[in-house]
Amino acid sequence: MVKVAVIGSSSMDLVVTSAKRPEAGETVLGESFKTVPGGKGANQAVAAARLGAEVYMVGCVGNDHYGKEILKNFADNQVRINYVEPVTEMESGTAHIILAEGDNSIVVVKGANDAVTPAYVKHAKRAIEQADIVLIQQEIPEETVEYVANLCHELGVPLLLNPAPARPISENVIEKAAYITPNEHEAALLFAGISAGEALTKYPEKLFITEGKRGVRYFNGKSEVLIPSYAVEVVDTTGAGDTFNAALAVALAEGKTIEESLRFANRAASLSVMKFGAQGGMPLRKEVEDKME
Ligand code: ATP
Numbered sequence: 001m002v003k004v005a006v007i008g009s010s011s012m013d014l015v016v017t018s019a020k021r022p023e024a025g026e027t028v029l030g031e032s033f034k035t036v037p038g039g040k041g042a043n044q045a046v047a048a049a050r051l052g053a054e055v056y057m058v059g060c061v062g063n064d065h066y067g068k069e070i071l072k073n074f075a076d077n078q079v080r081i082n083y084v085e086p087v088t089e090m091e092s093g094t095a096h097i098i099l100a101e102g103d104n105s106i107v108v109v110k111g112a113n114d115a116v117t118p119a120y121v122k123h124a125k126r127a128i129e130q131a132d133i134v135l136i137q138q139e140i141p142e143e144t145v146e147y148v149a150n151l152c153h154e155l156g157v158p159l160l161l162n163p164a165p166a167r168p169i170s171e172n173v174i175e176k177a178a179y180i181t182p183n184e185h186e187a188a189l190l191f192a193g194i195s196a197g198e199a200l201t202k203y204p205e206k207l208f209i210t211e212g213k214r215g216v217r218y219f220n221g222k223s224e225v226l227i228p229s230y231a232v233e234v235v236d237t238t239g240a241g242d243t244f245n246a247a248l249a250v251a252l253a254e255g256k257t258i259e260e261s262l263r264f265a266n267r268a269a270s271l272s273v274m275k276f277g278a279q280g281g282m283p284l285r286k287e288v289e290d291k292m293e
Protein backbone atom coordinates (compact mmCIF):
# COMPACT_ATOMS: atom_id res chain seq x y z
CA MET A 1 0.00 0.00 0.00
CA VAL A 2 1.58 3.31 -1.03
CA LYS A 3 1.62 6.26 1.36
CA VAL A 4 0.24 9.60 0.18
CA ALA A 5 0.36 12.90 2.11
CA VAL A 6 -2.07 15.62 1.02
CA ILE A 7 -1.37 19.20 2.07
CA GLY A 8 -4.50 21.15 1.27
CA SER A 9 -7.97 22.49 1.79
CA SER A 10 -11.02 20.87 3.36
CA SER A 11 -14.36 22.56 2.77
CA MET A 12 -18.09 22.07 2.74
CA ASP A 13 -19.63 22.41 -0.73
CA LEU A 14 -23.00 24.22 -0.79
CA VAL A 15 -24.43 23.13 -4.13
CA VAL A 16 -27.41 24.64 -5.93
CA THR A 17 -28.74 23.15 -9.15
CA SER A 18 -30.54 25.47 -11.51
CA ALA A 19 -31.67 25.40 -15.14
CA LYS A 20 -30.11 28.82 -15.64
CA ARG A 21 -27.09 30.64 -14.21
CA PRO A 22 -28.11 34.12 -12.99
CA GLU A 23 -26.60 37.17 -14.69
CA ALA A 24 -25.23 39.98 -12.51
CA GLY A 25 -28.22 41.60 -10.78
CA GLU A 26 -30.59 38.77 -11.81
CA THR A 27 -32.51 36.33 -9.55
CA VAL A 28 -33.49 32.88 -10.84
CA LEU A 29 -35.40 30.05 -9.17
CA GLY A 30 -33.20 27.01 -8.51
CA GLU A 31 -34.13 23.33 -8.37
CA SER A 32 -32.25 21.82 -5.42
CA PHE A 33 -29.75 22.56 -2.66
CA LYS A 34 -27.34 20.07 -1.08
CA THR A 35 -24.42 20.23 1.33
CA VAL A 36 -21.61 17.77 0.55
CA PRO A 37 -17.94 17.47 1.59
CA GLY A 38 -15.44 19.07 -0.76
CA GLY A 39 -12.31 21.20 -0.96
CA LYS A 40 -9.55 20.23 -3.37
CA GLY A 41 -7.25 18.81 -0.69
CA ALA A 42 -9.95 16.75 0.99
CA ASN A 43 -11.27 15.54 -2.35
CA GLN A 44 -7.82 14.35 -3.42
CA ALA A 45 -7.28 12.66 -0.04
CA VAL A 46 -10.61 10.81 -0.24
CA ALA A 47 -10.04 9.81 -3.87
CA ALA A 48 -6.55 8.44 -3.10
CA ALA A 49 -7.87 6.47 -0.11
CA ARG A 50 -10.68 4.94 -2.21
CA LEU A 51 -8.03 3.92 -4.74
CA GLY A 52 -6.18 1.96 -2.06
CA ALA A 53 -3.51 4.32 -0.71
CA GLU A 54 -2.72 5.00 2.95
CA VAL A 55 -3.53 8.71 3.08
CA TYR A 56 -2.43 11.36 5.57
CA MET A 57 -4.33 14.65 5.32
CA VAL A 58 -2.59 17.82 6.50
CA GLY A 59 -5.16 20.61 6.86
CA CYS A 60 -7.41 22.74 9.05
CA VAL A 61 -11.15 23.01 9.64
CA GLY A 62 -13.19 25.41 11.74
CA ASN A 63 -14.38 24.47 15.22
CA ASP A 64 -17.95 24.38 13.91
CA HIS A 65 -20.64 22.09 12.54
CA TYR A 66 -19.10 21.84 9.05
CA GLY A 67 -15.70 21.11 10.61
CA LYS A 68 -17.16 18.14 12.52
CA GLU A 69 -18.83 16.81 9.37
CA ILE A 70 -15.62 17.17 7.38
CA LEU A 71 -13.67 15.20 10.02
CA LYS A 72 -16.33 12.48 10.06
CA ASN A 73 -16.15 12.24 6.29
CA PHE A 74 -12.37 11.73 6.45
CA ALA A 75 -12.85 8.96 9.01
CA ASP A 76 -15.61 7.33 6.92
CA ASN A 77 -13.17 7.23 3.99
CA GLN A 78 -10.16 5.91 5.98
CA VAL A 79 -8.18 9.14 5.61
CA ARG A 80 -5.80 9.64 8.58
CA ILE A 81 -6.51 12.91 10.39
CA ASN A 82 -3.67 13.11 12.94
CA TYR A 83 -2.60 16.31 11.15
CA VAL A 84 -6.03 17.94 10.70
CA GLU A 85 -6.70 20.57 13.38
CA PRO A 86 -9.88 22.47 14.22
CA VAL A 87 -9.01 26.18 14.57
CA THR A 88 -11.17 28.41 16.74
CA GLU A 89 -10.62 31.80 15.16
CA MET A 90 -11.84 30.90 11.63
CA GLU A 91 -14.86 29.14 10.16
CA SER A 92 -14.55 26.01 8.04
CA GLY A 93 -13.87 26.65 4.35
CA THR A 94 -16.93 26.67 2.11
CA ALA A 95 -17.42 26.43 -1.65
CA HIS A 96 -20.58 27.96 -3.10
CA ILE A 97 -21.37 26.02 -6.24
CA ILE A 98 -23.96 26.60 -8.96
CA LEU A 99 -24.56 23.66 -11.28
CA ALA A 100 -26.31 25.04 -14.34
CA GLU A 101 -26.29 24.68 -18.13
CA GLY A 102 -23.99 21.62 -17.96
CA ASP A 103 -21.16 23.23 -15.99
CA ASN A 104 -20.29 24.56 -12.55
CA SER A 105 -19.44 28.04 -11.22
CA ILE A 106 -17.70 28.13 -7.84
CA VAL A 107 -16.91 30.79 -5.23
CA VAL A 108 -14.52 29.47 -2.57
CA VAL A 109 -14.28 31.11 0.86
CA LYS A 110 -11.04 29.69 2.25
CA GLY A 111 -11.79 30.24 5.96
CA ALA A 112 -9.76 27.85 8.13
CA ASN A 113 -7.76 26.68 5.10
CA ASP A 114 -5.77 29.89 5.50
CA ALA A 115 -4.44 28.41 8.77
CA VAL A 116 -2.50 25.79 6.77
CA THR A 117 0.65 27.90 7.08
CA PRO A 118 4.30 26.79 6.75
CA ALA A 119 4.53 26.75 10.57
CA TYR A 120 1.50 24.45 10.70
CA VAL A 121 2.84 22.10 8.03
CA LYS A 122 6.19 21.90 9.86
CA HIS A 123 4.42 19.79 12.53
CA ALA A 124 3.48 17.27 9.84
CA LYS A 125 7.06 16.76 8.62
CA ARG A 126 6.93 13.10 9.66
CA ALA A 127 3.94 12.41 7.39
CA ILE A 128 5.72 14.12 4.52
CA GLU A 129 9.07 12.38 4.88
CA GLN A 130 7.39 8.96 5.11
CA ALA A 131 5.19 9.54 2.06
CA ASP A 132 5.82 7.96 -1.34
CA ILE A 133 4.31 11.06 -2.91
CA VAL A 134 2.91 14.40 -1.71
CA LEU A 135 -0.09 16.16 -3.27
CA ILE A 136 -0.71 19.89 -2.98
CA GLN A 137 -3.16 22.42 -4.50
CA GLN A 138 -3.78 26.17 -4.23
CA GLU A 139 -6.66 26.70 -1.80
CA ILE A 140 -4.08 27.23 0.96
CA PRO A 141 -1.58 30.11 1.34
CA GLU A 142 0.97 30.63 -1.44
CA GLU A 143 3.91 30.56 1.01
CA THR A 144 2.84 27.08 2.14
CA VAL A 145 3.15 25.77 -1.42
CA GLU A 146 6.64 27.33 -1.60
CA TYR A 147 7.57 25.80 1.78
CA VAL A 148 6.31 22.31 0.84
CA ALA A 149 8.09 22.43 -2.54
CA ASN A 150 11.38 23.20 -0.77
CA LEU A 151 10.77 20.60 1.94
CA CYS A 152 9.88 17.80 -0.49
CA HIS A 153 12.92 18.64 -2.60
CA GLU A 154 15.16 18.53 0.46
CA LEU A 155 13.64 15.22 1.63
CA GLY A 156 13.67 13.67 -1.83
CA VAL A 157 9.90 13.03 -1.80
CA PRO A 158 8.16 13.64 -5.15
CA LEU A 159 5.63 16.50 -5.09
CA LEU A 160 2.61 16.55 -7.40
CA LEU A 161 1.37 20.14 -7.67
CA ASN A 162 -2.19 20.64 -8.91
CA PRO A 163 -2.05 24.41 -9.54
CA ALA A 164 -5.78 25.00 -8.96
CA PRO A 165 -7.43 27.42 -8.61
CA ALA A 166 -5.18 29.43 -10.93
CA ARG A 167 -2.63 31.85 -9.51
CA PRO A 168 0.95 32.64 -10.52
CA ILE A 169 3.66 30.28 -9.18
CA SER A 170 7.35 30.99 -8.59
CA GLU A 171 10.00 29.49 -10.85
CA ASN A 172 11.36 27.76 -7.71
CA VAL A 173 8.11 25.83 -7.18
CA ILE A 174 7.89 24.88 -10.85
CA GLU A 175 11.45 23.56 -10.75
CA LYS A 176 11.09 21.69 -7.44
CA ALA A 177 7.74 20.00 -8.11
CA ALA A 178 8.12 16.55 -9.66
CA TYR A 179 4.79 16.77 -11.51
CA ILE A 180 2.48 19.70 -12.38
CA THR A 181 -1.12 19.20 -13.54
CA PRO A 182 -2.87 22.41 -14.67
CA ASN A 183 -6.03 22.43 -16.73
CA GLU A 184 -5.82 24.49 -19.95
CA HIS A 185 -6.75 27.81 -18.26
CA GLU A 186 -4.28 27.32 -15.43
CA ALA A 187 -1.56 26.36 -17.94
CA ALA A 188 -2.17 29.55 -19.92
CA LEU A 189 -1.66 31.61 -16.75
CA LEU A 190 1.40 29.67 -15.54
CA PHE A 191 3.18 29.68 -18.87
CA ALA A 192 2.11 33.09 -20.19
CA GLY A 193 4.22 34.17 -23.16
CA ILE A 194 4.81 30.64 -24.48
CA SER A 195 2.36 28.23 -26.08
CA ALA A 196 1.04 25.14 -24.29
CA GLY A 197 3.10 23.02 -26.70
CA GLU A 198 6.29 24.89 -25.82
CA ALA A 199 5.58 24.53 -22.11
CA LEU A 200 4.99 20.78 -22.50
CA THR A 201 8.26 20.39 -24.41
CA LYS A 202 10.11 22.33 -21.72
CA TYR A 203 8.88 19.94 -19.01
CA PRO A 204 8.83 16.41 -20.47
CA GLU A 205 7.00 13.79 -18.36
CA LYS A 206 6.51 16.45 -15.67
CA LEU A 207 3.85 18.78 -17.03
CA PHE A 208 0.43 17.22 -17.70
CA ILE A 209 -2.24 19.56 -19.08
CA THR A 210 -5.76 18.23 -18.54
CA GLU A 211 -8.32 18.96 -21.21
CA GLY A 212 -11.62 17.87 -19.63
CA LYS A 213 -13.43 15.14 -21.56
CA ARG A 214 -10.65 15.11 -24.19
CA GLY A 215 -8.17 13.72 -21.64
CA VAL A 216 -4.62 14.82 -20.84
CA ARG A 217 -1.67 16.04 -22.89
CA TYR A 218 2.07 15.74 -22.15
CA PHE A 219 5.45 15.52 -23.89
CA ASN A 220 7.12 12.12 -23.63
CA GLY A 221 10.62 13.31 -24.60
CA LYS A 222 10.05 12.68 -28.32
CA SER A 223 6.58 13.95 -29.13
CA GLU A 224 3.44 15.49 -27.70
CA VAL A 225 0.90 12.85 -26.73
CA LEU A 226 -2.82 13.13 -25.94
CA ILE A 227 -4.05 10.32 -23.70
CA PRO A 228 -7.81 10.36 -24.31
CA SER A 229 -10.37 10.11 -21.53
CA TYR A 230 -13.42 7.86 -21.74
CA ALA A 231 -16.91 8.72 -23.01
CA VAL A 232 -19.35 8.58 -20.10
CA GLU A 233 -22.73 10.01 -19.13
CA VAL A 234 -21.93 13.18 -17.24
CA VAL A 235 -23.92 14.17 -14.15
CA ASP A 236 -21.50 16.56 -12.38
CA THR A 237 -17.88 17.31 -13.31
CA THR A 238 -17.04 18.87 -9.91
CA GLY A 239 -14.04 16.98 -8.52
CA ALA A 240 -12.96 15.41 -11.84
CA GLY A 241 -9.61 17.17 -11.60
CA ASP A 242 -9.21 16.05 -7.98
CA THR A 243 -9.93 12.42 -8.84
CA PHE A 244 -7.50 12.65 -11.75
CA ASN A 245 -4.72 14.05 -9.54
CA ALA A 246 -5.24 11.51 -6.76
CA ALA A 247 -5.29 8.58 -9.19
CA LEU A 248 -2.21 9.87 -11.00
CA ALA A 249 -0.35 10.21 -7.69
CA VAL A 250 -1.33 6.71 -6.53
CA ALA A 251 -0.36 5.10 -9.84
CA LEU A 252 2.99 6.92 -10.04
CA ALA A 253 3.78 6.03 -6.41
CA GLU A 254 3.03 2.39 -7.23
CA GLY A 255 5.66 2.51 -9.97
CA LYS A 256 3.37 2.46 -13.00
CA THR A 257 4.78 4.14 -16.12
CA ILE A 258 3.72 7.68 -16.95
CA GLU A 259 1.42 6.47 -19.71
CA GLU A 260 -0.16 3.73 -17.56
CA SER A 261 -0.63 6.24 -14.76
CA LEU A 262 -2.35 8.76 -17.05
CA ARG A 263 -4.71 6.09 -18.39
CA PHE A 264 -5.56 5.04 -14.83
CA ALA A 265 -6.15 8.69 -13.86
CA ASN A 266 -8.39 9.31 -16.89
CA ARG A 267 -10.38 6.19 -16.06
CA ALA A 268 -10.87 7.14 -12.41
CA ALA A 269 -11.76 10.76 -13.29
CA SER A 270 -14.22 9.73 -16.01
CA LEU A 271 -16.06 7.53 -13.49
CA SER A 272 -16.16 10.40 -10.99
CA VAL A 273 -18.24 12.65 -13.27
CA MET A 274 -21.09 10.13 -13.46
CA LYS A 275 -22.48 11.00 -10.01
CA PHE A 276 -23.46 14.14 -8.12
CA GLY A 277 -20.99 15.92 -5.82
CA ALA A 278 -17.22 16.26 -5.81
CA GLN A 279 -16.77 13.00 -3.91
CA GLY A 280 -20.05 11.28 -4.83
CA GLY A 281 -18.65 9.56 -7.91
CA MET A 282 -15.05 8.98 -6.80
CA PRO A 283 -14.48 5.31 -7.57
CA LEU A 284 -13.09 2.49 -5.48
CA ARG A 285 -9.94 0.79 -6.77
CA LYS A 286 -11.86 -2.25 -7.97
CA GLU A 287 -14.30 -0.16 -9.99
CA VAL A 288 -11.42 1.44 -11.89
CA GLU A 289 -9.63 -1.86 -12.44
CA ASP A 290 -12.80 -3.60 -13.68
CA LYS A 291 -13.25 -0.81 -16.24
CA MET A 292 -9.58 -0.88 -17.27
CA GLU A 293 -9.97 -4.55 -18.21
P1 ATP B 1 -12.54 20.27 -12.23
O1 ATP B 1 -13.84 20.30 -13.00
O2 ATP B 1 -12.54 19.23 -11.17
O3 ATP B 1 -12.10 21.63 -11.74
P2 ATP B 1 -10.25 20.52 -13.93
O4 ATP B 1 -10.69 21.74 -14.66
O5 ATP B 1 -9.15 20.66 -12.95
O6 ATP B 1 -11.48 19.76 -13.27
P3 ATP B 1 -10.40 18.91 -16.32
O7 ATP B 1 -9.37 19.09 -17.35
O8 ATP B 1 -11.76 19.48 -16.57
O9 ATP B 1 -9.76 19.43 -14.95
O10 ATP B 1 -10.60 17.36 -16.00
C1 ATP B 1 -9.60 16.57 -15.41
C2 ATP B 1 -9.68 15.16 -15.96
O11 ATP B 1 -10.95 14.61 -15.63
C3 ATP B 1 -9.56 15.06 -17.47
O12 ATP B 1 -8.22 15.02 -17.90
C4 ATP B 1 -10.31 13.75 -17.73
O13 ATP B 1 -9.48 12.66 -17.42
C5 ATP B 1 -11.42 13.79 -16.69
N1 ATP B 1 -12.67 14.37 -17.20
C6 ATP B 1 -13.13 15.62 -16.97
N2 ATP B 1 -14.32 15.81 -17.57
C7 ATP B 1 -14.63 14.66 -18.18
C8 ATP B 1 -15.74 14.20 -18.96
N3 ATP B 1 -16.78 15.00 -19.25
N4 ATP B 1 -15.70 12.93 -19.44
C9 ATP B 1 -14.66 12.10 -19.18
N5 ATP B 1 -13.60 12.47 -18.44
C10 ATP B 1 -13.57 13.72 -17.94
Ligand code: RIB
Pocket (backbone or CB within 6 Å): 011, 012, 013, 037, 038, 039, 040, 043, 094, 095, 106, 108, 139, 238, 239, 240, 241, 242, 278
Ligand atom coordinates in the same frame (compact mmCIF):
# COMPACT_ATOMS: atom_id res chain seq x y z
O1 RIB C 1 -12.15 20.73 -7.27
C1 RIB C 1 -13.47 20.74 -6.79
C2 RIB C 1 -13.55 21.49 -5.50
O2 RIB C 1 -13.23 22.84 -5.74
C3 RIB C 1 -14.93 21.50 -4.88
O3 RIB C 1 -15.16 20.39 -4.03
C4 RIB C 1 -14.97 22.82 -4.15
O4 RIB C 1 -14.72 22.67 -2.77
C5 RIB C 1 -13.89 23.68 -4.82
O5 RIB C 1 -12.98 24.14 -3.94
